Every structure is written in C-alpha cells, then in structure tokens.
Amino acid sequence: QSVLTQPPSExxxxxxxxxxxxxxxxxxxxxxTVNWYQQLPGTAPKLLIYGDHQRPSGxxxxxxxxxxxxxxxxxxxxxxxxxxxxxxxxxxxxxxxGRYVFGTGTKVTVL
Amino acid sequence: xxQLQQSGPGLVKPSQTLSLTCAISGDSVSSSxxxxxWIRQSPSRGLEWLGRTYYRSKLSRWxxxxxxxxxxxxxxxxxxxQNQFFLQLNSVTPEDTAVYYCVRYVAVRTGWYFDYWGxxxxxxxxx
Numbered sequence: 001q002s003v004l005t006q007p008p009s010e011x012x013x014x015x016x017x018x019x020x021x022x023x024x025x026x027x028x029x030x031x032x033t034v035n036w037y038q039q040l041p042g043t044a045p046k047l048l049i050y051g052d053h054q055r056p057s058g059x060x061x062x063x064x065x066x067x068x069x070x071x072x073x074x075x076x077x078x079x080x081x082x083x084x085x086x087x088x089x090x091x092x093x094x095x096x097x098g099r100y101v102f103g104t105g106t107k108v109t110v111l
Numbered sequence: 112x113x114q115l116q117q118s119g120p121g122l123v124k125p126s127q128t129l130s131l132t133c134a135i136s137g138d139s140v141s142s143s144x145x146x147x148x149w150i151r152q153s154p155s156r157g158l159e160w161l162g163r164t165y166y167r168s169k170l171s172r173w174x175x176x177x178x179x180x181x182x183x184x185x186x187x188x189x190x191x192x193q194n195q196f197f198l199q200l201n202s203v204t205p206e207d208t209a210v211y212y213c214v215r216y217v218a219v220r221t222g223w224y225f226d227y228w229g230x231x232x233x234x235x236x237x238x
Contacts, residue, residue, distance in 0.1 A: 002157055033222050044212055044228035045158070051222025088158055090225075096179040100148075102158035 003028060004089055004103035011109040017077040020106045022089035024070050028101060032092040034072040036065055039086045048087075049074060076108070084110045113137035115213050115229040123207075123236050129200040133213030133229055140189045140196055143168040146216040148225065149187060149198045153209035162187045163216065164196055203236045210234075 005023045012018045022034065033052050037045035047056055049065035052072065062077045072091075076083055089103035119131035133147070140147060146165035152158045162177035164187045177185050186199045200207060213229040 035222070035224050037225075044231055045225075047224050047226060050219075050224040054221050056224075090158070098176070099178045100150075100160035102160070104157055 002104045003093060003101050004091065006087075006089065006103040006106045008104070009107045009109065011111055012079045013111045014079055014081065016079050017075060018079060018108060019076075020074045020087050020089075020108070022072045022074070022103045024072070024091065024093075024101075026070060027095045028070075028091045028093040029067065029072055030070040031094060034065065034067055034089055034091045036063075036072075036074045037088045037090065038083075039088065041085075045088060079110050081110050084108060113215060113227040115215065115227055117211070117213055117229040117232045119232055119234070121233055121235060123203055123234060124238050125204055125236055126202055129198070129203050129207060129211075129234055129236075131198045131211055131213070131232055131234070132195055133197070134193070134195040135215075136194075138215065140194050141166045141191055144217065147187075147189070147196045148214045148216055149211060150214050150225070151209040151211045152231075155206070156209070159209075161185060161198070161200075164189050205236050208234065208236045 010018045036049040038048050039045045048059055048063050052067045053065040064075045066073050087106045093099055093101045114136045116134045123129045146163040148163040149161040164175045166173050175187050184201045189196045210231045210233050212231050214225045215227040216225050
C-alpha cells in the first residue's frame with residue numbers, strides 16, 4: 001500500500017475551488033520535493049506541478065502547489081468541467097534503499 | 112519531441128516472465144541527464160514505480176535501480192543500438208496484472224519530474 005495518503009474524492013461546482021491533500025512522512029515529503037499529476041481516463045498521467053509549487057509551461061495558473069512539513073497540497077481554483085480527473089502526488093522516499101512513491105489518488109468531480 | 116513506444120505481449124501465464132520493450136525517439140537512451148523508468152498501475156496497488164536504468168558518462172557506466180517490492184524478480188536494461196530499453200519481470204502472479212508504462216525522468220534546477228510516458232500496455236497474468 002502507498003505511504004502517501006490522499007482523500008479518495010473531492011468535488012465542487014464550476015468556478016469553485018478544491019484542495020487535495022497528500023500526507024507523508026519525514027522520509028519522503030519531509031525531505032524531498034513533491035510533484036502532482038493529473039490523469040484522465042485511459043491516458044497516462046500528465047505533469048501539473050513539480051518542485052512543490054513549480055508549474056510547467058502550459059499548465060494553467062488555476063493549479064497551484066504547496067508544502068508544509070510532511071504534507072503537500074494541490075489547489076485548483078475556478079473549477080472547469082475538464083478538471084474532472086484523478087490526481088496523484090509523487091515524491092522520492094529515502095527508505096527501503098530509495099524509491100519513488102505515489103499517493104493513493106483523488107478523484108475530482110465537477111458537479 | 113520525445114516519444115516512447117511500448118511493445119510486448121498483453122497476456123502472460125503465471126510463473127512465466129513478463130517482457131516489455133520501450134523504443135525511444137527524440138532522445139537517446141545513453142543520455143547522461145535523464146533516467147529511463149518503468150511504472151505500473153493497477154486498481155489494487157495504484158501507481159507503483161518499479162525501477163530505472165541510466166547512463167552516466169562521468170564514470171562511463173550504466174546503472175539500474177529497482178523498487179524493493181520487485182527486487183530479485185526484475186531487470187531493466189538498455190539496448191543502445193536500437194535506442195530502447197527493456198523490462199523483464201520474472202515469476203509473475205495475478206498480482207502483477209497492471210498497465211505498464213515506460214517513462215522518462217529529468218532533473219532541472221528547480222526540481223525533477225517524469226515528463227514523457229509511453230502509451231501504456233495492459234498486461235494480464237492468467238492461465
């Protein structure tokens with residue numbers, strides 16, 4: 001099972017904001033940078049945020065990342081129908097000889 | 112533009128070996144600034160990083176690292192003449208049923224990320 005815990009689901013109406021949490025530990029989020037991915041059905045994950053809060057070119061400013069201690073968050077403002085997807089955090093974990101670990105995933109529904 | 116094209120069987124019998132190939136275009140498997148990874152996804156295990164291979168010109172050598180969960184069963188190797196890399200997973204069980212992705216990793220000044228992903232291959236382990 002994943003060492004990064006996310007809520008199974010979040011929802012909001014168009015225009016609203018949602019925040020997705022990712023809870024880890026000192027061996028992962030507490031000591032390494034966090035990335036966030038969006039996955040639409042039947043497709044590979046797409047990078048949204050890297051380095052805790054950096055947005056790659058082409059990712060709307062509506063998506064923002066933050067981190068505090070052993071938890072990270074992805075905020076989506078001004079929800080749009082196309083934001084309905086699964087979202088995952090990912091980070092390097094220093095335990096077990098090192099490995100990348102993904103969060104459990106959060107399904108965002110736009111009502 | 113980097114593209115990763117996966118190939119390999121979609122059905123493997125229990126106890127046999129799962130083998131997948133990832134052909135790279137737009138980059139080199141021998142690049143010293145990236146790593147080449149395999150990640151799988153299943154409903155029961157979620158997204159799981161399996162391992163990576165990479166070349167570092169400073170020491171003129173190849174490296175491979177594996178997740179503890181599959182170590183001892185997994186091999187990830189490059190094939191420079193064809194600019195591709197492979198995944199082999201031995202002694203598979205139904206628990207290894209998943210969509211398998213080959214993925215490029217890159218590190219930049221402000222962080223790192225998996226940027227290019229293959230199309231994914233659903234591998235089912237069943238007799």
